[in-house]
Amino acid sequence: MEIWNCGISLKVKIFIWLMVKRRIQVGDQLRKINWKGDPTCKLCGLIETVDHLFFQCHVAKLLWVFVAETLGWKVAIHSGKNFFELLLNFKDSKRSAFGLQILGGSWVI
Template sequence: MPVLLWLSPLWKAQIPLKIKIFMWQLLRDRLPSGTEVLKCHGLGNGLCPLCLVPETGMHILFSCVAAHALWCFVREALGP
């Protein structure tokens, strides 16, 4: 597996290890999303149940309709 040098600042950041690992998985598209589960011959069809597009980590967090609504809620709750 090639070393991804652009990810090295992530490991030096002053954030909890759990968050570093989550971000590392997200940036490498290795979160346990529908497409990743499908690659491992898991259950399901790999599609987002709300949007019916391939369910990737980026889709779950940023482009899904439900994610958009959640981020809008968080933005409203936290204020400007």
């Protein structure tokens, strides 16, 4: 429910909700419905899952390290669970801008 109360566009809210529910059409999900394409990540060759795409691929890791360094965090986002824990911690108005940056980072990926 926290997602729907954020001050971001509806398409980003829907995208984040799909990410939470693991319903984004990545290689792993498409393979379950007998997709004939390649289920591997085009950047690193590992099986493409939601967690891989957003948190484990080297491109995603680079983005999250950049966000962590920019915001002065000691640890970068490294998993879906970690992502949502950080997101839920941004409730007051001063910190909500940082929460929106996290959502924006996800949208960029």
